[in-house]
Amino acid sequence: MSNTQQLPHLTSPSLGFGLGLRTEHYHPILNSKFSESLKVDWxxxxxxxxxxxxxxxxxxxxxxxxxYPVVMHGVSLSIGSTTPLDADYLRDLRKLADRIQPAWISDHLCWTGVHGQNMHDLLPLPYTEETAKHVVERVGIVQDYLGRRILLENVSSYASYIDSTMTEWEFITEVAEQADCLLLLDVNNIYVSGYNHQFDAKVFIDGVPKNRVQQIHLAGHHNHGDYIIDTHDAPVIDPVWDLYEYAISRFGAVSTMIERDDHIPELAVLVEELQIARDIAAKSLEVAA
Amino acid sequence: MSQLAKLQSDFQAYLMDDVKGAAFKAHMIDDEKVGAKKRLGIYVDAYRLRIIEALATTYPKLKALLGDDLFEITARAYIKQFPSKYRNMRWVGDKMQTHLEQTLSQHPIAVEMAAFEWALGLAFDAEDAPNFTLQDLAAILPEDWANLTFRFHPSYHLLPLQHNVVQIWNALDKEEIPPNALQTNAPCLIWRMDLNAHFRSLDTTEYAALQSIVEGASFGTLCEQLQENASEEDATIQAAQYLSGWLNDGLITKA
Known part of the structure; x- marks a missing residue:
């Protein structure tokens, strides 16, 4: 038995296959529930x-x-910022969690602004010991306040710091293990960042702790040739599906969802795309068994 | 300041002004394929485009009124003048009225359109509160009517407009050519009913009546106020009609 298999199982059982909730789909979701025709688990x-x-x-x-089960995904926690954590934000986050009782709460391993400003973007962190220590301390505060482990997601990035002393996956692993938090692995983001910074996406997947991946994101992006921008406005591409298959073969059954934030199609189109994820995961798990 | 704090401060300064903050570029890996400047440029552009899009969502008719080009110039200047301090993009446009007063003062219609659309947004997601209904009213004892006061829905907002903003908004909403901007005293009531933001223009009497009631005047005081321009009977009928309309519109909530 390898070391990884001996680690305690920290994640919850898979919720199955979900979608990002978008206002355009409120009515179709509520209408189709009664006919039980909607194949979305959460x-x-x-x-x-x-x-x-x-x-x-x-x-x-x-x-x-x-x-439906619901999970909460934030964009403004700014866990890596050197500005103090926003107490009002945390209070509102906890209030929403108390109201809807999500299966879990996630945000991004990034920073969004300093000096009281918010740039409304998921800005990259330098991968250093100093940053990891800083983030670990803040994750601890947030987890204590929310009374639960949070999930941190790897972001797509377009620039990297000369100051970094480790790879992104080493950084994520250090933060997750030291802070004892969980991970939301965005397979599309791994592909995008791998393309932008020329690393092997599979090495990334192999490098993160197997027992902490609680959720997977899938999405589409826009390829500009020399670089990719993570736009969430298109279907998932085949190389990302291949990486997803690879991820499932490593992590097992993990709650998986598709994000679409722009050019949002009809719900049925996304449900159909979700079926691809179901089929790939089933095949991958069958092979693994 | 820690090294991380310095990096973040410089990165943010670069996003705000990539000329003044140009020295930060040296912290980024500069490859031949894309280059540090272009890589950082993705963040520089995304910062502005994301907020411009949020402002366009908050102010769709202001955008239609100004046209795409002037709206974009306005939005870019706004971002520079009022960097976001909010966690939620929902609130990013809160200073637009002030900004337009400073930058487009020759177009007061634009200022009022911004005020109107901001108020619509506030009504959309204002706090919920249970409505006071006709049944609740029926339970009021006759001797209590004169001293009866009312609490208005949290989404309730009175906007004292000086121009025909509502007509222009309606025309733009139907994608018709809007009428010319005209100065007119056109107070507007904005509130939420059945989950959607509603609005209607008010005549000066109803405007004054609403203002009194919101400030805590009783139903009896409202009747007396209306008697200044009508007989006692007509004033009472008018007050009852107002009250019935406000109840039907879901404007009044349980105390």
């Missing part, structure tokens, strides 16, 4: 979109939560 919601006082967003979220 939804991921963008936390900030529902950290509002009331009205339509929370109304529909409550309705959908009545019928």
């Amino acid at each position: 939804f991921e919601v963008l936390s900030e979109n529902y950290m509002v006082p009331g009205g339509k967003p929370l109304y529909f979220l409550d309705k959908i939560r009545e019928n």
Whole structure:
């Protein structure tokens, strides 16, 4: 038995195959539930979109939560920022979690601004011991406050620091193990960053701790030739599906979802795309068995 | 300042102004294939484009009114003047009215359009509150009517507009050519009903009546106020009609 297999199993059982909840799909989701025709096992919601006082967003979220498991995914925790953690943000995050009881809460391993500003982007961190120590300390505070382990997601990046002293996967591993948090592995982001920084995406997948990957993201992107921009506005491409198969063969059954943030098609189109993930995962698990 | 803090501060400064902050580029790997400047340029562009898109979502009719080019110039200047301090993109456009007063003061219609669309947004996701219904009203004892006061829905907003903004908004919403901007005293009531933001123009009497009630005046005081321009009977009927309309619109909530 290898060392990895002896590690405690930290993740929850897979929720199956989900989609990012988008306003365009509120009505089709609620209508199709009653005919039980919708093959979506769970939804991921963008936390900030529902950290509002009331009205339509929370109304529909409550309705959908009545019928589906939901996970919360944030973009503004700014876990890697050197500006102190935002207490109001954390309070609102916990309030939303209390309301909808998500299966888990995730955000990105990045920073979004300093000096009280928010750049509304997932900015890359230098992969150094100093950064890892800083992030670990903050993850600890957040996890204590929320009373649960959080998931951190690898971001797509376009530039890398000369200051980095380790690879992204080494950095992620150090943070996850030291902070005792979980991981949301975005397979598309691994592909995008691998293309942009010329590393082997499979080495990345092999490099992260197997017992901490709780969720997988899949998405489409835009290839500009010399570099790729992570746009979430297109179907998942074949090389990313191949990487997904590789990831499942390593991590086993992991909750998987497709993100589409622009050029959002009809729900049925995404459900069909999700079926590809189901088929690939089934095949990969069969081979592994 | 730690090394990480310095890097982040310089990175952010670069995103705000890549000429002034150019020295930061030296911290990025500069390859032959893409190059550090182009790589950082992806972040520089994304920062602005993402906020411009958010502003266009908050202010769709302001964008239609100004046209794509002027809207983009306005949005870029706005981003420079008012960098976001919000975790939620929802609030990024909160200073647009101030910004337009400073930069497009020759177009007061644009300022008021921004105020109107911002108020629509506030109504959309304002706090929820249970409605006060006709049944609740029926339970009020006759002797209590004169002292009856009301609480308005959190989404309720009175906007004292000085131009025909609502007509222009409606025309733009139907993708029709909007009427010319005209100065007119056109107070507007904005609120949420059945999950959607609603609005309607008010005559000066109803505007004054709403203002009094919101400030805590009782139903009896409202009747007295309306008697200044009508008989006691007509004033009472008018007050009852207002109240019934406000109830039907879901404007009044349980105390």
